[in-house]
Amino acid sequence: MRAAAVCALLGTCRQQDAGTLWVGYDADSFLDTGARDARPNPDPPPVPHYSGPLLILSDAQALLAARGNGLTQWTGSLDLGRSTGTAQLDAQTWQWRGRGYPYPGKLKERTLYFWDGDDFAPISRFSGALIKLVPTGWGAPTFEIDGIKMLPSAQLSPFDDARRKVALVDPRGKVVLDTCGGLGYFAACCLEADVAQLHSFEKNADVLWLRTLNPWSPDPDDDASGGRLQLTHADISQHVTTLADGSVDAILHDPPRFGIAGELYSQVFYDQLARVLRRGGRMFHYTGAPNKLTSGRDVPNEVSKRLSKAGFSTQLALDGVLATLPARR
Numbered sequence: 001m002r003a004a005a006v007c008a009l010l011g012t013c014r015q016q017d018a019g020t021l022w023v024g025y026d027a028d029s030f031l032d033t034g035a036r037d038a039r040p041n042p043d044p045p046p047v048p049h050y051s052g053p054l055l056i057l058s059d060a061q062a063l064l065a066a067r068g069n070g071l072t073q074w075t076g077s078l079d080l081g082r083s084t085g086t087a088q089l090d091a092q093t094w095q096w097r098g099r100g101y102p103y104p105g106k107l108k109e110r111t112l113y114f115w116d117g118d119d120f121a122p123i124s125r126f127s128g129a130l131i132k133l134v135p136t137g138w139g140a141p142t143f144e145i146d147g148i149k150m151l152p153s154a155q156l157s158p159f160d161d162a163r164r165k166v167a168l169v170d171p172r173g174k175v176v177l178d179t180c181g182g183l184g185y186f187a188a189c190c191l192e193a194d195v196a197q198l199h200s201f202e203k204n205a206d207v208l209w210l211r212t213l214n215p216w217s218p219d220p221d222d223d224a225s226g227g228r229l230q231l232t233h234a235d236i237s238q239h240v241t242t243l244a245d246g247s248v249d250a251i252l253h254d255p256p257r258f259g260i261a262g263e264l265y266s267q268v269f270y271d272q273l274a275r276v277l278r279r280g281g282r283m284f285h286y287t288g289a290p291n292k293l294t295s296g297r298d299v300p301n302e303v304s305k306r307l308s309k310a311g312f313s314t315q316l317a318l319d320g321v322l323a324t325l326p327a328r329r
Helices: 005-016 033-038 056-070 159-166 186-192 205-213 236-242 267-276 299-309
Strands: 073-076 083-091 093-096 097-104 113-115 120-122 124-126 132-133 142-145 175-178 197-202 229-233 248-253 277-287 313-316 320-324
Touching: 005 132, 033 113, 073 277, 113 299, 159 197, 159 277, 175 186, 186 229, 205 229, 205 267, 236 267, 248 267, 267 277, 299 313, 299 320
Parallel strands: 175 197, 175 248, 197 229, 248 277
Antiparallel strands: 073 083, 083 093, 093 097, 113 120, 124 132, 132 142, 277 320, 313 320
């Protein structure tokens, strides 16, 4: 089977993850009784993350320059800064971690490439919208949907940005709900902070495919996750109704902008989040400030009002809202 087909299978396997409960803890307490009775049988384990080289334009130029200068080795990172290795350079091919590759052809800026078995292919897909993994100067990539950047990267690493937001809910030893998993940076930072259990949901199958190619995205099956990460392919706006009352200690809510996913900003959804969060629990809700200059809308304050109606106390924090569900008196 071509590696391209295998990579396509990566996406297919992730699509089949809906309802899968990863081992390592008692997930039954997270679901209400009806959901436990109705849940499907677990699917086969997903295909592991891609472990081959990732190229950007500057990497390709460096490899070609080294060969052109008569060098037999090039040392650098081909996994977006996660590690460093040495490539052995020949006239027609180069060796990386025991495998040979042809020198890449013409590559584009702001594009990541992976080896699909025949060539270095861009990490992008079109399924009604163009979704693309985009390199940054920080190592950890961001991603775009139809050219709209989904994670901040201008002032700091998207990974460090996630770390600041995760710290607001203090995940150590807690059960955390990650509503819109994306590339998994919230999840990675929660694991880093010794979360007890993390329930992460992602609606977009293509985003899940990006995760299998991104070395900064956590793998639920990796030993480092320790069975603490459950990643489910599902729409949290619908799936939230299956979660048990008071079943999580903290929530991380990083939805797409309001115009794309208005249901994730609705009063009905916020009421559900208040239901599943334990009293005294905290939630960070990313809002940004979309269209503030052109429309005059103040999305953070609109969100705060709806969350207050759902029973939260709120305050503006970073580029969103920090909400706390008061303890009952």
